Amino acid sequence: MNNENSTGIQHLPAFRIATLAILIAVTTLFTYIIRIPVAPTRGYINFGDVSIFFTAMIFGPITALITGGTGTALADLISGYSQWAPFTFLAHGLQGLAIGLVIKAGRRISSGAGRRISSAGKDAAGPAQSPAQASAHNGGIHKPGIFTLLAAFLAGTVVMAGIYFLTGGLMVGFAAAAAEIPGNILQNVAGVLVGTPLALAVWKAYPPIRFYTW
C-alpha cells in the first residue's frame, strides 16, 4: 500500500483510531496473557510495561498515554480485578505519558549531536521520498541514548509506583500498598529491558513504522 510510506498518514482520524485500537489490544494481550513466572515469590512479571515502553518509544507520548492506560485497565476488567481498573488507567496512562515525554526530550537533545542511525528503511521503503517529504519528516531512526532510557525508566517508575501507592493506600492501607512497590519497580525494569530491544527489532523489521509517530 503506497500510503504506508507517506508522510502525514499519522494525522488521519481513521489511522489514529486504528492505531489506538490495535495498540490497546496488544497492551491488553501483553498484560493478561504474556507472563513470566518468578519462582521465589510465586508471582509473575507481565509484559504490560513492555508494551507501554515500546509504544512510548515508537508512537510518542500521547499514544502511550491512551493505550497504556486503556489497555491495562481492560486487562483488569477481563481478569476479574475490575476494582483496580480506574487506578490502573491512571497509573499506566501517566506512566506512558512520562516515558514518552522523556524520550521525546532526549531525542531533541541528542539530535543536535547528530547521533543518528541511518534509516534502515531507506532501501526497503520502495519509492524514494521527495525532497519535500524528506524535509517534512525525519526518515532516520533516533535510537534513545542510555541516559535517556534511564531517565525514562525513572520517570515511568516514579509515576506508576507513586500512583499505585497513593491509590492502593486508600483501598488497602499504605503499609500494604508499600509492599507492592518492589514488584512495580521490577515491572518497570522488565519494561525498559525488553521494550527497548523490542522497539529496535520492530524498527528494523518494519521500516514504515517510522512514519507512525504523532
Add this chain to the structure above:
Amino acid sequence: MISTAFRPGTSLLHRTDPRLKLLLLVLWTAAFIIPSPVAVILRYYLGVAVLITLTIGAKEIFPPLKSIWPILLLVILITPPFHIGGTEYFRITEWYRVTRAGIEEALTLVLRFSGITSAFFLFFRTTSIDQFILSLRWYGLPYNAALVITIAFRYIPSLIQLYGNIQDAHTLRRPPLERKRRYNPVRKFSHIFPGIVSVMIHSIKSIPTLSMALEIRGFGLSGQRTDYRPLPPLLSRLFQCGIALIVLFILVLLYFL
C-alpha cells in the same frame, strides 16, 4: 468478543438501567473510601452482600473475595503494628504489637477493599461491556473513544490466538529434548521474545488495513453519528430512578445510624 465477568440473567440488577448502576457504583465506592468508623463500613459491606444475595445468589459473595484473599491476608498481618492505641491484646516482638486500634484499622481496610471489590464484581456480573460503553457514552465519553474500545475488544481474541499459533510454531522448531527441560526464566524469556516481536509486527501491519476499512465505511465524514443500539431515555424509566434515589437515601442513612 472477549468475555468479561458478565453472565446473562433476569435478575433485578440485570434489568436495571446501566447508567443508574454506574452512578450507584461510583457513589457506593466513594462511600467506602470516605473515612468512616468500622461499624459504618461494615454496614456498607453488608448492604452489598445483601444486594448480591437478592439478585444473583448468595454463593456469588465468595468469588470476588477468593480473588483478593492474599491482599486481605497481607493487610491483616501488616496493618496492626502501624496503628497502636487502646487495649493491647498481644505482642510478638517489641515492634509487632496488636492493639484495639490496629485491629479496627485492619478490619476497616479489609471491609473497604472487600466491599469495593464486591460492588465492582456485582456491576460487571450484571452489565455487559456493550451496555457499559453505552452508559459511558451517555455520560459524555466521545464517540471516537467508544469506537476505539469496541474495536480493541474485538481484536483481543484474534491477537491471543495469533500469539498462541506463533508460540506453537516456535515450539515445534525447537529440539524435542529442549522442550522438556526444567523451567528457567531466562530460557522462557528467550522463547517468548521472538513471538512477541512477530505479534507486534503483525499487529502494526494491520493498522493501515483497519484504517482503510474505517474510511470505506464513512468514518471521518462530517455529519451526525448514529447509535444503532441507543439506551432509552432515562425519564422513561421513572420507577428505576425512584429506586435509585431510595438506595441513595439508604446509603446516607447507614452513615448516620
